[in-house]
Amino acid sequence: MxxxxxxxxxxxxxxxxxxxxxxPRQAFATFDLKDYLFMELILKEKDFRAAVKDHDFSQYEDKILLVFCSADAIIPNWAYMLVAAAATPYAADIYQGTEAExxxxxxxxxxxxxxxxxxxxxxxxxxxxxxxxxxxxxxxxxxxxxxxxxxxxxxxxxxxxxxxxxxxxxxxxx
Known part of the structure; x- marks a missing residue:
């Protein structure tokens, strides 16, 4: 046996x-505010509003959008709000921070x-x-x-x- x-x-x-x-099931995408700073130090409201308006947020369709600033700059809270308002119709989720965070x-x-x-x-x-x-x-x-x-x-x-x-x-x- x-x-x-x-x-x-x-x-x-x-x-x-x-x-x-x-x-997470969705892919990650990033939006680095550093790219919109004047001399990598200052966020100018008028220029930033124009840049957000011209940005193609449809590229974040069904993705997790990570919004952060990789430069050592002071970012006003309304800047994150503008990005979120523009990305909300497209992104599956929007998070202020890095992928690790x-x-x-x-x-x-x-x-x-x-x-x-x-x-x-x-x-x-x-x-x-x-x-x-x-x-x-x-x-x-x-x-x-x-x-x-x-x-x-x-x-x-x-x-x-x-x-x-x-x-x-x-x-x-x-």
Missing amino acids: ADLLTNRVAVSGIVTLKLEEHW FLRQHYRKVIQNLDPENFVDKRVVIKGCGERTIPASAYLDVTTHLQPHVKSLMFGEPCSTVPVYKKPRVAASK
Whole structure:
């Protein structure tokens, strides 16, 4: 009689959470206000309004538009408002900041929306490697969000994990 192979990972009851699956679906586009500064220092309202009016915002159709200034300049808040007003009919989302900043906020929101009830007393592995670089802050956020609910929390792959947290055993009363 042939011995049956058992996939111990499959029958272990481990839940794998793949943060990469929550990567934004839309492509990113950037709008750097530095390109509209006079001498890379000053934003002139009249010139900026004209530039925004002439800019083809349709190129941001269904994209996440990241609006920021890569120069060390003081940008008035109304400048961001003008860009947002012009881009809103086209962009899927508009964010003031860089891609890294957007991803930190995006993942924080994703993790806050995870229902902890789905993880109560479960052994959970947070998948650690993939094709995209997930912000380190997402791993911090998922740990603090799930730890009060899980039996254990691990990082990596179900077949090779790094233990992060294990719920203490409650001693039986005598």
